[in-house]
Amino acid sequence: MEQYDNRLxxxxxxxxxFAKPILKYIRALVHEASPLLTETIKWGMxxxxxxxxxxxxxxxxxxxxxxFWKASLLKxxxxxxxIGDESAGSxxxxxxxxxxxxxxxxxxxxxxxxALNEKGVKVPEKKVSSEKxxxxxxxxxxxxxxxxxxxxxxxxxFSYSHKKEYAQWxxxxxxxxxxxKRMETAAEWIAEGKSRHWKYQR
Numbered sequence: 001m002e003q004y005d006n007r008l009x010x011x012x013x014x015x016x017x018f019a020k021p022i023l024k025y026i027r028a029l030v031h032e033a034s035p036l037l038t039e040t041i042k043w044g045m046x047x048x049x050x051x052x053x054x055x056x057x058x059x060x061x062x063x064x065x066x067x068f069w070k071a072s073l074l075k076x077x078x079x080x081x082x083i084g085d086e087s088a089g090s091x092x093x094x095x096x097x098x099x100x101x102x103x104x105x106x107x108x109x110x111x112x113x114x115a116l117n118e119k120g121v122k123v124p125e126k127k128v129s130s131e132k133x134x135x136x137x138x139x140x141x142x143x144x145x146x147x148x149x150x151x152x153x154x155x156x157x158f159s160y161s162h163k164k165e166y167a168q169w170x171x172x173x174x175x176x177x178x179x180x181k182r183m184e185t186a187a188e189w190i191a192e193g194k195s196r197h198w199k200y201q202r
Contacts, residue, residue: 003031005039011059018095019059020034025097026057026066033110051117051164055110065089066100068124074112079150135160137167144183151191158190165196 012023023046030037030048034057045058053069069075071081071183080101082092094100145152155163167185173179189198 003038006040008039013045015059019064021096022064022097028115033107050114055155063093063095068113070116074109135164141170151187154193155190162195
């Protein structure tokens, strides 16, 4: 792959005037840090790759951003990395070249990011909590089901998702009349062991 991509020239050219010198500076610094890096455009923004994404830059209306794909894995001994605001990249919002960390620090981070890709290190996947949110069944529905012991017994044995479907359907009713009608229908279906969407299940 070519080290330079003329699409970056076009990106810089159409950016706001304040952003142009910032983007040109970052681009030059990245290539100075390592001749291994190649340019490309992803999601409409300039990226610098080597065996995967290393870093990226972007320009917004009032600020620029520069970020590392694996920022959370870098050894940030100078405490310049800020993770949280996606539009600010990894080092905060950049309004001028002076807002960037010193060249030596950025070069060190770039070389670290390249080394991670060289070793094939992956960013750990975020663990999705397996804990289910507490299911809240409205008291008026609980009281209504209590009048039909069979429906109440079956409902209590329903899975979390089946209970949630019924609870949401009833609480989303826009009027008292609609809510009452839905509770009556729900009790009838539940007594027959049917889920809220039983009609669509084979």
